[in-house]
Amino acid sequence: MFRNDSRPLVTAPAETAVLALLLAEGPLSRVELARRTGLSSTAITKAARPLIDDGYLHELAPERTAPGAGRPVNPLAVTPDREFFVGVKISDDRLFGVVCDLRARVRATAGRTLGDCRPEAVSGLLTELVGELLDAEPAFRERTRHLGIAVSGDVDRASGRVRFSGRLGWSDVPLAAMVSASTGLTVTVENDVKALTIAEHWWFGEGVGTGYFALVTIGAGIGSAIVVNGQLVKGAYGVAGEMGHICVDPAGPRCRCGSAGCVEAIASSGAILEAVRRGTGLRGLAFEQAVEMAREGNPVAREAFARAGRAIGVAIATLVNLVGPERVVVSGEGTDTYDLFGQHIKDAYASHTFGAAGRCPLSLRPLPWEEWARGAAAVAVQALFP
């Protein structure tokens, strides 16, 4: 995170716990908050007070659960409009941005086509996009302090630098500092898959409440992020969840990372297209055409998708055997062609999971671009915390 405004909203552990629970789970009574955090009701009341005074929390009207069930309770709730957060996903051909409120609702969206991937060009276009988003409602400009940016590759969140992004051709780009200077916002940069997983696990979605969870994305890149004991796995050297670069076939094709047999070298949309082009001799084929050929039964195209599906299934089984998630969500733009490789993913997954680890279900979740940007906004919300 690159801080223009370096003070987190909450600092004390009790405040942090109360705000995080209410953000993820909606209104809760003080009694329920005390039970869930292990704190006393007095501590909850004390922790909530400054957040109520600041307008982040409010009390709902009293509700009495049953006649004679004791004195009425006023559940505490997050005030959605107290602050807004901008999230922007950078892909190699476009920017997509959202404004979210504190309860993760998308309040505005905007996009830009990206022609030039150089850092200065991206930063300039991104600044323009943020301006458009904040202009959508007067309240946005008044009450937005944080911007989250999600980008594929190796990101050092603490310093706000993109250490490496193969898809953008970036190496050590101080993105947070650049965009903070041009927008005046506090900027947090995170790897896109991690950002989405934070959103799914911490803010909303299937992962909330699970101790072990993984999210896998397929498409132009293959990635994953893993939650263990309720926390995102970050890795001692800042790298983890690199499912796209695990080797599933020693005889497999070379990968742009320099290694060979990586999942991404077999199963990314680019790798599938390349296999179809090579097998058919049609060098000018577009990905959409390869998809169409496979759907029409062309054996070369069908086998390219099948091989990709097997590689993805083996890789997910590998992750599951090592880490043991409760469930895995499979997402990303590659889910658009799930009809072509879904069964191969499932079969390979089933045959390579070990013992009880294989009880972990895979759930398919097509994600619109908006969700990626909402992941970036989740990271911006985390800047409220220490």
Add this chain to the structure above:
Amino acid sequence: MFRNDSRPLVTAPAETAVLALLLAEGPLSRVELARRTGLSSTAITKAARPLIDDGYLHELAPERTAPGAGRPVNPLAVTPDREFFVGVKISDDRLFGVVCDLRARVRATAGRTLGDCRPEAVSGLLTELVGELLDAEPAFRERTRHLGIAVSGDVDRASGRVRFSGRLGWSDVPLAAMVSASTGLTVTVENDVKALTIAEHWWFGEGVGTGYFALVTIGAGIGSAIVVNGQLVKGAYGVAGEMGHICVDPAGPRCRCGSAGCVEAIASSGAILEAVRRGTGLRGLAFEQAVEMAREGNPVAREAFARAGRAIGVAIATLVNLVGPERVVVSGEGTDTYDLFGQHIKDAYASHTFGAAGRCPLSLRPLPWEEWARGAAAVAVQALFP
């Protein structure tokens, strides 16, 4: 754990934290304990009091670090002989047991050759072995309440059942209940690699103090255990770290788990032997002979070890890319033939790790059988905790 005596020694969080720190790191002053736990000095003194009264902790003689450096401090230390712990490792051809004191020192050892792997036979021989160990010193029988057992396979520690162990041919064996009944001890059963990792990470060894750590064992089986954010990865369904059953070659040999291309099907000592037998036609070859042939330069034998080394290196790189440990310890009886595949492990590891994750060093650590049994004893010590 199967509890004969269900009360843990410590229950309050402060007591738990103080005892765990002193067990792992040796004598510490109250000031240092306060700093490390985030508790007040008063809370530390209060937490230590019952443990001192019970004889688990004692105060060392006052030490003054420098002239005029303030009032002298009496560091707190664990009293090693207050309680003893038996640890037994079960392999497919022997039992090996130790008595450890509270500071992880091995105070007695004993072993048995295992002819019959059926659960009743193993339980009987194990009971005999525990009797021999406890007879080594009168204090052992007086002050031993806990037995830890380490066994390969899928273990449900909570119920004390071995759900599946391919090497022993076991399926759903209530081992803790059986051995608890015959020895009168509180018995905890754990997967052997996890037990060793707990010992290395929690009690002594290279892993103490690391947030991200992994231990990989090679030999008759291939396994691993992983620590993330300071905690052992257990998996939502009780299975994690199954490095032996990740698929590294879709064209690889069938594995006894029913799948194909597993690391264990290529790189276990049995798989290496099988490859040398098949390649040379020498069906009666023993593993030691295969090792000798490779050391003498036989190309078939050398290639079998090389292929095993590549499979292990790719698998460790996979673990590192997904989880990002700070360091990986490679251990197990397979380290005896490290001269034959060590370079292949290192080369494959280096070429398949991604980005900064590859900064994680591999350290080789040959482990005598005693260490496996000490791992089992570490699990017994954990029964003191809630």
